[in-house]
C-alpha cells in the first residue's frame with residue numbers, strides 16, 4: 001500500500017504517482033513485512049526526537065529501527081538526562097511537572113537512571129501496544145491517543161496517582177489553561193497525543209542546539225526542522241554527536257545568535273555536499289524557551305526558504321571570503337526594526353530572512369570595491385531576487401559599455417563620473433549620469449551610442465519602484481561591475497583627490513536641470 005505523504009514536491013509526486021492503485025496485500029519493495037515502529041510526522045519536536053533515535057542507532061530510515069534500537073536509545077537518554085547541566089536544560093524545555101523525565105527539582109532529587117528508564121520503557125510498551133481510543137493523535141494522525149490515566153500508570157513517580165490530561169508538561173509548548181501555546185493543538189483540556197509522538201518528544205532535547213548567553217547560560221533551545229525529512233539527519237548530527245560522545249549538550253559553537261548559527265550550519269554542510277543536495281529543501285527553525293517562570297515562555301519561528309539556502313550554500317562554497325565581506329556588516333541600532341533583528345547579529349541575514357534586497361552589501365562604496373564576483377551576484381539576483389537572466393545580461397552589457405567609455409577618461413574625471421552614479425539618489429540624477437556618459441562617448445569618439453532610446457527607457461522605468469528590481473537595483477548592479485573592472489584605477493584616483501567632493505556636488509546641481 002502506498003501512503004500519500006508530504007515526501008516530495010507536488011509536481012514530482014504527480015509525475016511518479018502510479019496510474020493504478022497497487023494491490024493492497026503487497027508491501028512496497030524493500031520495506032519490512034511488519035509495520036514500522038516510528039514515522040516522520042512533520043512536527044518539529046517529534047521529528048527531532050526521531051532523528052535522535054535514528055542517529056543514536058546509526059540508522060537513516062525510520063523503517064530500519066528495531067525494538068533493540070529503541071531500548072538502547074531510551075537507556076542512553078535515561079543516563080544522559082541525569083548528567084550535569086541536563087536537569088537545568090530539561091527545565092527550560094518542559095514544564096515543571098514532567099513526570100516522565102522528573103523535571104521538577106523536588107522530583108529530581110530522587111531521580112535515578114532506573115526510574116527514568118522505567119518510565120521511558122513503559123511509554124515504549126504503549127507504542128507497541130497502543131490499545132483502543134476514540135481519538136486519534138493530533139500530531140501524527142496515525143495512532144490512538146493516549147489517556148492521561150494510561151500514561152500515569154506507566155511512570156515511576158508518585159505523580160502516577162494524579163491522572164491528568166496530556167498537557168504542556170510532557171509535550172513542550174502545547175499550551176494549557178493560562179499558559180500560552182504555539183501549536184493548534186493547544187487546549188486547556190490537554191491534547192490527544194499518542195504514545196509514539198510522546199516518546200519521541202521526550203528524546204528531542206538530544207537533537208537540539210542550545211544557544212547560550214556570553215556567560216554560558218541557556219539563552220534558548222534551537223530545533224531545526226527540514227523538509228524533506230531525511231535532511232534533518234545531517235542538520236542535527238552535531239547535536240546528537242555531542243550527546244553521544246561526551247554527554248554534553250551542543251552549545252551551537254558558542255554562537256549567541258540562532259540565525260548566525262543556522263546560516264553557519266548550512267555553509268558548513270555545503271562544504272561536504274553538492275549544491276544539488278539542497279534542491280527543494282526548506283528549513284524552519286524553532287527557537288524557544290519554555291521556562292517555568294511566567295514571562296519566560298516564548299518561541300520564534302525562523303523560516304529559511306529554499307532560494308536562501310541555495311544562495312548561502314553557493315556563496316559560502318563558491319566565494320567564502322566574498323560572502324564573509326557581504327555578510328559581515330553588523331546590525332546597527334537603526335536596523336532594530338526588522339522582524340529577525342533580535343535573532344542575528346548581521347544585517348544581511350536579517351534582510352535576507354525578511355525578504356529584503358541585500359544588493360547594497362555586494363559593493364563597498366567607501367573602498368570602491370566589488371565584494372565578490374559577478375557570477376555570485378548573478379546567482380543572487382536570479383535565485384533570490386527573481387530577476388530574470390535576460391534582464392541581468394542586459395544590465396551587464398550596459399555596464400560594460402559604460403566601463404568601455406569611462407576607462408578612457410583621465411583618472412580624476414573617471415573618479416568624478418563614478419561618484420555621480422554613487423550619489424544618485426533621485427531618478428533625474430541617475431538619468432543625468434547616462435547623459436554624461438553618452439556625451440563622454442561622443443567626445444572620446446567611441447563608435448555606437450551607449451544605449452538605444454528603448455534601452456534607456458527600459459533601464460530607467462522598466463523596473464517598478466516598489467519591486468526589488470527598481471532603478472536602484474540597476475544602479476547597484478552597474479556600480480558593482482564598474483568597481484569590479486576599474487577598482488585599481490578608481491582607488492588610485494581617489495587617493496590623489498583632495499577637493500573632488502565639492503566639485504562633484506556642483507555638478508549634480510547642473511545635472512538636475514538636464
Ligand SMILES: [Zn+2]
Pocket residue numbers: 137138139140141142143193194195196197198
Ligand atoms: Zn502521534
